[in-house]
Amino acid sequence: MSNTAEKTRYSGRPSSDKGLVSWLTTTDHKRIGVMYFITVLVFFTLGGIESGLIRWQLAQAEQTPLTEEIYNQVFTMHGITMVFLVVMPLSAAFFNYLIPLMIGARDVAFPRLNAFSYWVYLFGGIFLYSSFLLGGAPNASWVGYPPISTEAVSNMGFYAVGLNILGVSSLAAAVNFIVTILNMRAPGMTFMRMPVFIWMSLVTNFLVLFAMPIIAVALFMLLADISFGAQFFDPATGGDPMLYQHLFWLFGHPEVYIMILPAMGIVSEILPVGSRKPLFGYAAVVFAGAAIGFIGFGVWAHHMFTTALGPVARSAFGLTTMFIAVPTGIKIFNWVFTMWGGKLRFHTPMLFSIGFVSMFVIGGLSGVMHAIVPHNAQQHDTYFVVAHFHYVLFGGALFGLIAGVYFWFPKVTGRLMNEGLGKVHFWTWLLGFNLVFGPMHMSGLLGQPRRTAVLPAELGGTVELYNLISSIGVLVITGSALVFLYNLVTSVRKGQIAGQDPWDARTLEWLTESPTPHVNFYAIPTVTQRDEFWHRKYAEDDAGRAVAVPAGASEDHVPEDGSGSGDRDTDGSAGDAGHGDGADGEHIHMPDPSYWPLVQTLGFFPAGYGMVYANPWLFGLGLLWLVVGVFGWINEPVAEGDDDEPEDAPTPATAAVR
Amino acid sequence: MGVDHRKLGIWTFLGSEFLFFGAFVAAYLLYLTTTAGGPGVEIFDIPFTSISSFVLLMSSLTMVLAHHAHTQGDLRRMRMWILATAGQGMVFLGGQVFEFNVFVREGLTLTTSPFASSFYVLTGFHGAHVFIGIVLLLSLYTFSLTGKVKPGQHLKTEMIGLYWHFVDIVWVVIFTVVYLIPEIAVLG
Amino acid sequence: MREHHESRRPRRRSTGLLLATALVLAGCSGDQSALSPAGPYAQDPHDLIVIVTVIALVVFVFVQGLIIYSVVKFRTRKDDDGSLPVQVHGNTKLEIVWTMIPAVILAVIAVPTVQMIFSTMEEPEDEHLVVEVIGHRWWFEYYYPDFDVYTANEMVIPTDTPVRLEMIAGDPGHSQDSAVIHSFWIPALAGKQDLLPNHTTFLNMQADEPGTYLGQCAEYCGLSHVNMRARVHAMEAADFDQWVEEQSTPAEVPDGGPEAEGRELFHDLGDRQSCAACHQVWEGDGARSPSQGPDLTHLMSRDEFAGAIVDLDEETLRQWLADPNSIKPMQYEVNGIGMPDLDLTDDELDALVAYLLTLQ
């Protein structure tokens, strides 16, 4: 991550591009992506340790190394951590690093807002975890159903506030990415030329945009009940706990697609590269993704089949749920047929992608089994459900995201991760994962309920055996994770130099150097086709056979010497100010670093604790802090969002092409 | 295409806000009659709220005028209309504070019933939005004095205007759904 | 709390093992498995899911087969010439095929699914028994309105008769204050159904054979959710009638000895809360009425207690009275839920246990 562009300095804005301060003040989407990733590793370790404790407790029947009380906190925090502090931000790490690169832009639309999102995420996570030191972590499960969640002993104030803080982060990021994708695509990148990952990012961020406010409402109501004695969910005065469930799942189901679609996007990028063929049925994959997003808002009550829902509602939601298998199936088959007839190279990212397709199908099929409403009443809240969602979340989302880590690691660091270790990681990961979660299908059907602190011996020896296998599996995963970690750490320094295009890839991010230069592209590329980069390397003959194009065809890719072409400054929208000099002395607009995102977001701590403890002073302080932060932000000299240029200046890049 | 980043950003954000208020309104409708023996919709003073609603509605007009003045580069008139808008917002907020006080004295507090909770939280969140809007307007006013906002930069006014109109429209929905329809249903 | 658990757990383990062996001998009766339905309301969904599972397995084998085939067939071979494969971009016909086939499969599954949703939920046409189920933290209470009988943890039903459960959550007593959601689930007899604080829900159940069917509260309900287990004893109609008969008779009043002393203490513990404040032992006068704790009139007719997690015997009963949290964490001191630790002396314990043992 060398910082080639020298900056014009503005008083009042930090200017270092090395050292700690440069990271704390960065507004560079690439650095923010890396920070997301590293933070996720830490939270993944925490969530993993929690899952280890869960499996320790359940390794044998009737043992309680953790008391019921602690166990309940641990499984709740495990769920919250993995969903909100691991999978979602890991996706955000990819959004950050890749969206501008893949659409041929220099940064996101609002760089400081981007830094803001990151810090809010970090502090939201710290806030949640601080509950362990302040009287106990939340213990009413990651879904937080009232009435238990409104009782003081459930510590769910931290949940209600913590998740809302994280929601602010996601919402800000969603606005940012949506605007970036809609507004900042390189000239010629029409919608149907966008990489599938960009498409899935767009859909995901729209889901975030529309789902987050709904859970925010649910959480505010919960908080009002917990901290201020409101009556939303108190049955004693006629409050209806079902309202919370509806709101939660109206968010919660789109949320599961928020977690899976980015991974699907990643896999859609890697499989073609590994197969050396374009994605089969690009349009179908894109539309299926959008369809999943739409239908995803109409199935929420399938988490509530055993509540007071009447038969008509049960039928309706059962049907919509089943039919979501259709667009998902379209994607699966398109992926398989991407491989069909190709020449497959099994590097680690490809292995994880194939693993994704294979494991996700298992999770998807058990999902369809849940939708068989009469039998859902047997599966609901058993380990069969636990098996289902770990297959889609771990076998799906996490496999896909890890594939992405291996794939884009050379983009970020300029070095490849070790292939041998990568393969060890993949196979042990696959093995460990199936050991942990495969048996849960059976133990669930044999009657093991979830969220139970003890494995009752009554369930019988078979169930005990399955649980023991699950627990042993965690050891395998842990070993595997350590291999991964070792590989990450050593490859940063010692990995084989990747060069610009280690995978023979297809999309724009590989058009520029690795590690990515600070300005991303010395000249903004003009896009003429889908898989632009690939087409600059190969042309298709009449038989559909690809033939290499002589090097140098990439007319607008300016190497280091920086003899730029004309479309250089096409992203000079009013938005991204901050000025750097290109190697040739021409201005390249790059966002300036800023203290304010960090300084301002610290205000979420007083505000958050103020809400949890219903302390108006603390809350007022936090609010004031945030407001002052906004003004500091506005008053900062020259930044994105400052229209010093006249209003009706020509607008972004993409306008040129339509 | 061709929309400024910031404008598109605001639109996107407001899309999200629609669902935020939508969910609260849905909850309110669910609890319309869940009054746990406490006061219900009959407590509303429609004429009073109509007036404050009208004031808020009019503030949208002054907001438009402010933006128009800004596009003409006339910062002086723009400032005047901005102040007028903020002032009307404050009148509305004052009305809300007054109204809340009356309701509390009549026995409707946040903790009275699900109906009361959803009424206060819904209208309270709307009030908070108005408040933020006022802060934005006053900042705009100040910045236009200090030169931070220049005559050519009417996009800033436009964006705050978008937000303000949104808050207004939401109030129209809230006034209709929260005050008018239930009251008519109960009385009629 | 740890060592308390240890004192409790190993004992249960042996029960469990014993039970497990018993199960193997007795076939499937008595386990908590959704795979061994023992009545029509469990059997029908089971038959449906078997079909769906087969379909899912076919899809699974087909897709994984495709993946494995592709991986093997299209791997880059050692002698590869380095040329690129044919660049296929898609195929509309295939696309339509793999949209339609899953849609058709699902449409076929959807029909019986919807039918069964209705058929399992509607009130049974035949003559049926009604049992009210009340979910407390952390135990199930059962009320038989036809016979005015209260019992807890272990439900008793006649075989071959549909039972319609009318369920609600309520803590303490039947008030809605601080009630939370539970879910009643006896896998062998029917799927689960939630119990809500302010809304009656219904569940149909039927056992074809006499036997004991295990279950568990299936909705997370806080601290001791895991310790909220359930039983259904199904018996022939004649046995059931006899059970009702027994349950309908008032408890005997002991006329001397430690038992009588225990009865005194039950109603009066000085400045501590009396047992009778939360438990009813019905002695014939007044009505039977729900209370904060389980009805103890015929306590000893049950095999297990405290949410059906421990065997009901003298020793365990004593432990329960002396230190209830050692058997089941409840935190009565914090939130007033469950059974309090009443600081009983050894003498009091002796007397109370002696009395409770008379409640046959």
Ligand code: HEA
């Ligand atoms: C990444 C996350 C993710 C994804 C993608 C999914 C995908 C699906 N989920 Fe899952 N789900 C969760 C995460 C996810 N889920 C979580 C976290 C929970 C538990 C929450 C909690 O209670 O804590 C849950 C719970 C859950 C339930 C509630 C269970 C219960 O508690 O009772 C149901 C019920 O219908 C369900 C259904 C489905 C379905 C039908 C899909 C479908 O989208 C799957 C579609 C895919 C396929 C079907 C495979 C590929 C298709 C083909 C190869 C075509 C041919 C197929 C056929 C003809 C069938 N899920």
Ligand code: HEA
């Ligand atoms: C993406 C989401 C995700 C992921 C990845 C996981 C991963 C795992 N989960 Fe998770 N789980 C959930 C989401 C997830 N879970 C959710 C939402 C719930 C529901 C909660 C609720 O009911 O409220 C749940 C519940 C849940 C339960 C049920 C608890 C209960 O109902 O009582 C169990 C039980 O076994 C379990 C086990 C595991 C295990 C063993 C892993 C393992 O696969 C984890 C493996 C990871 C590790 C072992 C970490 C290893 C890493 C290191 C050791 C070093 C790395 C170090 C550095 C980077 C510094 N999970």
Ligand code: CUA
């Ligand atoms: Cu009751 Cu769980």
Ligand SMILES: [Cu+2]
């Ligand atoms: Cu779902």
